[in-house]
Amino acid sequence: MATVVSVSRARKEPTTGFRRLPKLTxxxxRLxxxxPYYTMFPITFPFTALANAEQGDWVLDPFCGRGTTILxxxxxxxxxxxxxxxxxAGAIASSKLAQIRPREVIRLAKEILDDPKPGPVRDLPHGDFWDLCYAPRTLRDVCRIRNYLIENCSTRIEIALRGVMLGILHGPQNAKTPTYLSNQMPRTYSTKPVSAVRYWRKNKLKPPEIxxxxxxxxxxxxxFQEVPDSTPGKVVLGDSRTFNFAQLGAKFSWVITSPPYYxxxxxFPDHWLRNWFVGGPSDVEYRTADQLSHHGEDQFITDLATVWKQSAGVCFSGARLVCRFGALGSCEKNPRDMVRRSLTEAGCGWKIKTIRDAGTSKQGHRQCEQFGTSKNVPLDEIDVYAVLEL
Ligand SMILES: C[S@@+](CC[C@H](N)C(=O)[O-])C[C@H]1O[C@@H](n2cnc3c(N)ncnc32)[C@H](O)[C@@H]1O
Incomplete structure (x- = not known):
């Protein structure tokens, strides 16, 4: 993981990176x-928002998810x-900064798996789910790599290997060359153990030898065949309401983000298997304490206001806030009102310039569609543009 280096705003020059987004293919x-990750926004959104960025600008995403803004x-x-x-999210996002060659990742994985004295596999999970999800040898190798990465994950190669593992941990089985390590499962979210076992038994599906x-x-x-030039940056695992932003050691010109949709x-539960891989329990974790509160609208808005205030504290005057936000249709809340109220409550100088309708999850190709969050009632999504006037 790269460290934060000193920040300068003296030179106002166009950036040296891509002016246009390369073709999505x-x-x-590919990085x-x-x-996958829940409610990630399309890369076109943060890339377009940064069209007028200048060389030396720093970008902050206080709810970075899988790191689309960072990429x-x-x-x-x-x-x-x-x-x-x-x-x-932190693990996937940090791999978006990794500057590596594929062979470095492959070499590290080989070293871990070929270790002649690997020691016992710690925390080898047991039970119907694990017996049916992975073939025994596959599970043993997954656990070896997991054990290693839980102890050591600070170099760019280790971080990239963890990202690769999170990408192939589970997914559909393809007839030819297998991409995923698990028995049949969606790639986007981890099926809960009871449902997964029921499905595999009903369809007589055996775990593949991979x-x-x-x-x-x-x-x-x-x-990682081709990655963009390396830029400074880092990913912090923390609660944006309470983390001390001054520790970031940088001053920002852009906040581009998407808070959890109301x-x-x-x-956590929808990524429980990936959560296990990065050190969590071998069962579904229903953790919510370090997530923005969903115990009512007022608390949610206060939480959001805290994060806007924290962000403003490390931004230059004139910094831009670009935010995509939504509310699940079933909540019957107006996302515009919620964002307006949160920025007013923050009271730190963010002035809304534009709020645009980003449509609903039923229009066009939306990531949230793939995750089944919008089953019957569409998600209302908006894009908010604000400027910090200090
Ligand atoms: C809509 S997702 C962001 C997706 C991201 N834009 C992407 O493209 O992957 C919202 C994220 O906010 C995170 N989150 C929720 N509460 C948080 C908090 N208090 N501090 C930091 N992150 C939080 C969630 O874990 C989730 O990853």
């Missing part, structure tokens, strides 16, 4: 799809910092 954008900043040649309280090193090798070669509480 271009190899340099974006390394591993967009890197493509633009800009430094960035992301904060998220979910370890799965070479973990081969799967890592394929994914590393695909996702009513969306399932970031």
């Amino acid at each position: 271009a190899p340099v954008l 974006n799809g390394l591993a 967009a900043a890197r493509l633009r040649g800009l430094a960035s910092v992301g904060i998220d309280s979910n370890p799965v 070479g973990v090193l081969d799967a890592i090798s394929r994914r590393a070669k695909f996702s 009513g969306m509480r399932t970031y």
Whole structure:
């Protein structure tokens, strides 16, 4: 993980990164799809928002999720910092900063798996779910890599290997060359153990024998074949309401973010298997304490206001806030009112310039559609543009 370096605003020059977003199929954008995550926004959103950024600008995302803003900043040649309280998000996002060659990741995985004295596999999970999800050898190798990465995950190669593992941990089985290590499962979210076991038994599905090193090798070669030039930055695992932003050591010109959509509480349980891989329990974790509160609208708005205030404290006057926000249709809340109220309550100088309708999750190709968050009632999404007037 790169460290934050000193920040200068003296030179006002265009950025040296991409002026236009490469085609979405271009190899340099494959890193974006390394591993899926709930309610990620499309890379076009932060990339377009940064069209007028200047060389030396720093970008902050206090709810960074899987790091789409960070990758967009890197493509633009800009430094960035992301904060998220979910370890799965933090792990995926930090791999967006990694400057590595696929062979380095493959070599590290081989070293871990070939270790002649690996010691006992700690915390080897047991039970019907694990017996049916992974073939025994596959599970043993996954656990070896997990054990290693829980102890050591500070170098860019280790961080990239963790990102690769999160990307291939579970997903659908394809007939030819397997991409994912698990028995049949969606790639976007982890099925709960009871439902998964019921489905596998009903359909008589056996866990596939998959070479973990081969799967890592394929994914590393695909996702890291070409990466954008390295830019300074880091990802912090923390609660944006309470983390001391002064510790970031940088001053920002841009805050580009998407807070959890109101009513969306399932970031932990929906990624429970990935959460296990990064050190969590071997069962579904229903953790909410370090997530923005969903115990009523007022508390949510106060929480959001706290994060806007914290962000303003490390921004230059004139900094831009670009925020995509929504509320689950079932909550019957107006996202415009919620954002307005939160910025007013923050009382720290963010002035709204524009609020645009970003449509609903039923229009066009939306990430939240893939995650099934919008089953019957569409999500209302808005884009908010504000400027810090100190
Ligand atoms: C809408 S998602 C962000 C998705 C992101 N834009 C992307 O493209 O991947 C909101 C994120 O806010 C995080 N979050 C919720 N409460 C938080 C808090 N108090 N501090 C930091 N992150 C928080 C969630 O874990 C989730 O990853």
